Structures are given as C-alpha cells and as structure tokens.
Amino acid sequence: MSTTVIPLPQLVEEARRLPCAPWLLPKLMEQLNAQDTTADQIEALIKLDSGLASDTLRLANSAYFSGAMPCDSFTDAIVRLGFREMYRLATTKIASRWLANPAHGYGWEPGDLYRHSLTVAVGADLLAKKLGQVPPEIAYTAGLLHDVGKLALAYVCAPRFEEIRQYQAEKKCPWREAESALLGYDHTEVAGALLRTWSFPANLIAVVSFYPRPRRAAAEHQALVTCIHAAKHLALCLGTGVGEDGFTTELDESILAEQGITPELLESLLPAVLAGSKKLLQGERPG
Amino acid sequence: MPPDLETPPPELIVSIGDLKESKNPQGVIVTYALGSCLGITCYDPFGRMGGMLHAMLPDSKAGHQSALARAAYLDTGIADLIQRVTELGGNPRVFQFKVFGGAQTIQASNYFNIGAKNITMMEALATQLRLQVKVWEVGGPRNRTIRFYLRDGGVKLHMPSQPDLYL
Numbered sequence: 001m002s003t004t005v006i007p008l009p010q011l012v013e014e015a016r017r018l019p020c021a022p023w024l025l026p027k028l029m030e031q032l033n034a035q036d037t038t039a040d041q042i043e044a045l046i047k048l049d050s051g052l053a054s055d056t057l058r059l060a061n062s063a064y065f066s067g068a069m070p071c072d073s074f075t076d077a078i079v080r081l082g083f084r085e086m087y088r089l090a091t092t093k094i095a096s097r098w099l100a101n102p103a104h105g106y107g108w109e110p111g112d113l114y115r116h117s118l119t120v121a122v123g124a125d126l127l128a129k130k131l132g133q134v135p136p137e138i139a140y141t142a143g144l145l146h147d148v149g150k151l152a153l154a155y156v157c158a159p160r161f162e163e164i165r166q167y168q169a170e171k172k173c174p175w176r177e178a179e180s181a182l183l184g185y186d187h188t189e190v191a192g193a194l195l196r197t198w199s200f201p202a203n204l205i206a207v208v209s210f211y212p213r214p215r216r217a218a219a220e221h222q223a224l225v226t227c228i229h230a231a232k233h234l235a236l237c238l239g240t241g242v243g244e245d246g247f248t249t250e251l252d253e254s255i256l257a258e259q260g261i262t263p264e265l266l267e268s269l270l271p272a273v274l275a276g277s278k279k280l281l282q283g284e285r286p287g
Numbered sequence: 288m289p290p291d292l293e294t295p296p297p298e299l300i301v302s303i304g305d306l307k308e309s310k311n312p313q314g315v316i317v318t319y320a321l322g323s324c325l326g327i328t329c330y331d332p333f334g335r336m337g338g339m340l341h342a343m344l345p346d347s348k349a350g351h352q353s354a355l356a357r358a359a360y361l362d363t364g365i366a367d368l369i370q371r372v373t374e375l376g377g378n379p380r381v382f383q384f385k386v387f388g389g390a391q392t393i394q395a396s397n398y399f400n401i402g403a404k405n406i407t408m409m410e411a412l413a414t415q416l417r418l419q420v421k422v423w424e425v426g427g428p429r430n431r432t433i434r435f436y437l438r439d440g441g442v443k444l445h446m447p448s449q450p451d452l453y454l
Contacts, residue, residue: 107446233399236392237402244446246430247429248428263398267401270343274304
C-alpha cells in the first residue's frame, strides 16, 4: 500500500493539467459584476473558448430554457434569456466540461461529480432567491464548483483512497478529516489552492475552502458559504451523483438556524431542486 | 445468486417520485442513487411480476406547494404500488416487499433527517397495511442503487466502493 504524500503545490500543478480548465470563469464573473457590460463583450469573451459559444447555444435551446423559437445566435439568446441567464448557461458549460474529466475515487460512476454539483447549484440558486442575501447566479456558480478539490484529489491521489476509506470507516469521522489525517490536506484545501491559481474571486475561494465548515469563512462570505453548505445537504437528500463520502460531510445546524435556513424551508425546496436538476440533466443517465 | 447478465434484459428505470411495474419475468426494474429517499419493491412470487417505487418524502398531506406526483410520497406511493401490481394480475395477499434507502448525514439531528422520517413512515405503513417486508436495508450514510429482478424477486444492491449484494 502506498504511503507517498504528494506535496499540495505539486498536486495542484498536476490537477491544472486536466483538460478544459475553467480559467474563463473568473473573467466572466468580473464582467457580470461590471455595470456597463454589453452582450458583445460577453460574446467576445465566450468565443475565446472554442466550442463554448455553440455549447452554450445548444443549452439555451434545451428543454429547460427554450421558448417557442430556437435561438441561433448569441444576441438572440441574450435577448431571449437575459444576460444573467446566459452567464449561468456559460458557467454550466465551462464547469461541466471540467467536472466530466474521468477520475477514480469517491466511488463515483462516470458523470457523478457533475450530476451532484449541478444539483447543489440548483439548490443554491433556489435558496439564494428565497433568502435574498446573496446573488443567485453567484450561488449557482459556487454550487457548481464547490467540489473541484475532490476531482483534483481523485485524479492525483487515487491510490490512497483505500486507506482513506478504511480510516473513515474506523473513526466514523467526516471523510474530509480522514483525507487530512492521511494526506496532510483535504479536498477543500486543494480546491482553495487550485482556484487561487486561476485568480478566482475571494468569495468563491471561500466557498470551496469552507463549505463543510462555514463558520471558518470570513464574515463577508459567510452567507454565501452557508448557502452552499445547505444546498450541499439538500442535494445529498436527493442522492443524485452522491459518492461514498457524501453522507459523511460535516453539518453545522447552528449556523443554518442563525441564517434563517429552517428545516421546513429546506424540505419545502426539495421538490423544486428535483425539478430544476432533472431538467438540466435531461438526457443524462439518472442518478 | 444474481442472474447471468451477459445479455442484459431490458431495464425499466424508475426516477425520483416515480413507480414502474412489469409482468415480464425476465424484466429488471432499476432506480439509481436513493439518497434519503426510499426504494420499495413489491413482488408476487407466484406470478413473477412486481413493481418498484422511488418515494422522496413521507407524507402527501405535509403541505408542499409544488404539485409532486403521488409516487413522490410514501403514503400515496405505496397505495399506488400495490394497486398497480394488483392490476397486472398480482395477488396482494402474497406480495413481498423489500425496502432500501433512507440515508442520513452522520452529523444530522434536527436538519436533513428526511431519511429517518421516511423510514418511520414506512414502518408505520408496513404495520398498518400488514405488509410482508422481507428486507429492510435502510439508514446509515450510504447512497444506494437497486436493481430488481422479476424472475426471482431478488434485488441487487449497489453502494459506492462496496461489493454488490443480492438480497
């Protein structure tokens, strides 16, 4: 059994070599936050990534978003769906391509990480709309990205997963703690380091670094991080794409209560999370 | 033993809040990733027919605003499952049930205890309706996928990174 520990910077460097890195996302987010961004600027940015514009248009014409007439250009799509919805489509495409990289770990079937991340994103979006504390499109993006550290870890450290599995089963601790005990870091630290190398904004770095333990996030990011913490557990209930570690994720019930996220509210959102994720995953294998 | 799957029979897929039934003795009914939901199989061993329910929530009278299907709830879903297998020609007096799912986060107490609520409701329904439940494979921090083989009523249970079981 291997006991080699790969230093975190080396792991991050190896994970950066995975195809379809989401380097365009922070630039898109920057434009979303600018007051005077035009459709042309967004189109120019998206066209930097070959294939992304057509993938985004295909999604715009999917059952989830389409109206009576198909969109055949970016301008059409922006008129039809609005700027924020187009942003959401583009981020979905960018994140999904990266999350679809094959990696062995966490008991995933092909596509599981993407399916689960998308369900978290839909839950975060709905919760953000309900609570009005964080922009829904940022919550959605954060949901899509929250587990990027797991992909990196599974890609580089797969041979160590049996030890992690045994440690977790023996100690009955959160899976993240088992990673930390055996590797010296966990998937949230990996994710934080990875997003820093791509110059992601501080709020998203806070989400990927602290979503299992929202109290550790800086005060200005706590509402967003808590939103993802709650959405993560909503998605776990539905089970879609949940790996072997899923139900051992930490849960901080006190911070949910403080933020006005009640058990009743969460339960009432489940049907909408199911409906939203089902539409976006249409054509994919269920589960 | 699990049936030979070299030439897999056609699978009926049950999504969340759905139920499917079949009287094809070579048929297989599958539902993926139960999470906190419950997957329930109902089998007539003499007619070699059966159905599967994938219910998300315990009680249809809990007042959720969205119009979920009856199969999304255990109380209405179980009644429909029994009715649909009976309509296929099954005899409710010999129906055998197997119950899977109801996973729960290890640190949950007041929140996200839907899995526990589902199990409690299913236990109550089993008592109330005098259901013959042959397998309870529920609770714990495990996501479950189940495949139901109508030729013998067996269920192949898959959990991430665990060897499959045939129950």
